[in-house]
Amino acid sequence: MRYWSVLFALVSAIVTATFVYAPFDDDWWLPSYRATNAQSIDTLEGIQAQAPRLASSLVPLRGLDEPADPERLEPLDQTRAWLDRQSALLGQAIQSNFLTTRSRALESQAARARAAVVEARDLLGTPEGSEAIDRAVSGLERFETMAGEALSAVVEPGGSMRATVSTAAGQIDHLYILLLIITGVTFVGVAIALVVVLWRFRAQPGRRAHYSHGSLRLEIVWTVIPAAILVFIALYQLRAWADVKFQGTWPDVRPLAEVTARQFQWKIRYPGPDGRFGTPDDLHTVNDLHFVKDEPTIIHLKAEDVIHSFFLPQLRIKQDAVPGMTIPVLFDARKAGRYELLCAELCGWGHYKMRAQVVVHESQGEFDEWMAQSLREQERSDPTASPASADVAAASGLRVE
Template identity: 65%
Template sequence: MKAWSLLFGLTAVIATAAFVYAPFDEDWWLPSYRATNAEAMATLEEIDARSGALAGEVEAMRDLGGPASAEQLEGLDSGRRWLARQAVRLGMMADQGFLSERSRELQSRAALASEAVASAREALGIGPAPAAVEEAVGALEGLRERAEAAIASVSEPGGSLRAPISSAARQIDHLYVLILVITGLTFVGVMGAMVVALWRFGAKPGRKAVYSHGSLKVEIAWTVIPGAILVFLALYQLRAWADIKFKSSYPDVAPLAEVTARQFQWTIRYPGPDGQIGTGDDLHTVNDLHFVKGQPTIIRLKSDDVLHSFFLPQLRIKQDAVPGMDIPVLFDADKAGRFELLCAELCGWGHYKMRAQVTVHETQDEFDEWLARSLEEQDYPPPPASDPDGVAAAAVPPGPGVE
């Protein structure tokens, strides 16, 4: 009897402690970005540091009075070979789903920086070459800046799951708390009643056990009360469900993008200058969703293969992507920053790779600037198939957002 009562009491205490502790630790159920992506982060940090140092070495050769020394030329050869290796590593990172679009762009920039350094090395072996030096330094600085941006997007992932940052999140969190209070009080009450019953009605010398077939009044009570609670919750949540899921309640805004889920990535298509999705000037990205703070945003959700689930945890938005269906999804955010898009439906062996970056821009001008820059970079030339020393670079499609 004492053992069972202690077990029930301990269970109630642990459950209560978990409910109380969770709101005070913002990240106890979030993945550790650096732990999950430690190897890829090490690559980005190496590129950030080494490309900056290499740019400084090349810059120092701008005003040479004659040909570069053998030691300087060997340093440039070493840097070029290192850049070619980084292009291969970045291609592998993109294939593994790590910031696919950014990794592809960095791969292109690393390969082109390698070519620029090779051209500078050839020119400096003959004599002063300010133009070649300037081109190589520019390529290396561009590579370093993009590596820094990629590092920031992983190490600064935005807000925790605790704080709601959208109108839907506040409605859903309110429902969660209400249900948690009801079920929590019921759980603790039942555990407490069992402990009291074990101690009060336990076996004692001289006490005769009494058999009871049951009580109709008690059975009616424990059927009617839970039923009434369920009916109350069903009616109480209708407004939230209608606001989030009913197309008839959506604001009259054009879709921001078309999001297509496929094994194992999110492909996103934004309208180009003509404002229409599905035309030749569209912007294509992979695992990179952008929208503006404070504005209602609608995307068209599709699936290319199997069932997926579009899940924005900080915004409390979840919608299945069903093959053959074009599903509108409404959401907003009242906080700018970087957040996360996940697939919440087991969709195959690579399900764990379906993580995308979500960027909420502070203003429409900031979003428009990103869109214009991305459209310009979409036709950034791909890296060569191999470098002069035969170091094969991973293949890259024509645009950074098409895999």
């Protein structure tokens, strides 16, 4: 029995350490922002690593005062081909809504650097060749700098489970840690007591068992203390519950969108230029929710078929979507970036597919630009033919991971 008690103690210690570590690990429940956007981040890191090398390969061409042979032109050709590849990769990053504004600026800089390289190739060996090479080198250096600035924006990613990125997150995390401490201390205390009892009162030759009908005083103590803790928790969390759930405490803002859950996707409708839902100029998307940083956002949540659950884990927001009900949900984000929307209610065989992207824009202007572009694309695809065609048209331009 002594060995079993030691094994139990070790297992208890490992389990306790795991639960204490879990909330501080970005990858415990969900892929981190860096993992979700690995390809786009690799593109930025590749630009930062390769641009200086390519710029250095062009420097020796500055003083060339005679027509260049194919071997001399090779660095310029390699640089142009590399810039073409980076433009394509940045285009993919834009399509996936990764740092949209910065990615577009990088794509434009890649085009300018490529034009400078092509010009340098044409002027190589002429009096203007050195200046053209300088412009090409300068374009590559600027390209590298912009990539570094973009990378710095994802050092502490918006999608991290660890970062406090919403108003509710601070309150919810505080309650979570408080409960973790209470339950952790209780678990450790019970585990230690159990191990001591297993060790001290193990079976031994000549020892007789002693039976007791219990202690009324002890039973009162271990009933009153847990009851007092539960009452404390119930009262302590009222402020957070009121801020998140009570509409009387919410700011007076217009609903941003209608979000309808169905097997197995999130349908999202934004009011168009007229500001009203249910009119021909509404914008329809699938699995693609956008809003603005630092702005309180309200959505109207619905369900078409079964119960679903609207879950923004990074923002610490969860609300069931119930058929026949329209439920307002309030949230915000303090940091622009890309987050995840999940269904936290088992809703059928395709439950695992109910995963959407949430894009938090840096400014209202950036959101308005996305809105205008999406409306133009929707008009070209003629999504008004039927609700189903609207979903398909919206989904056709969306990368769902």
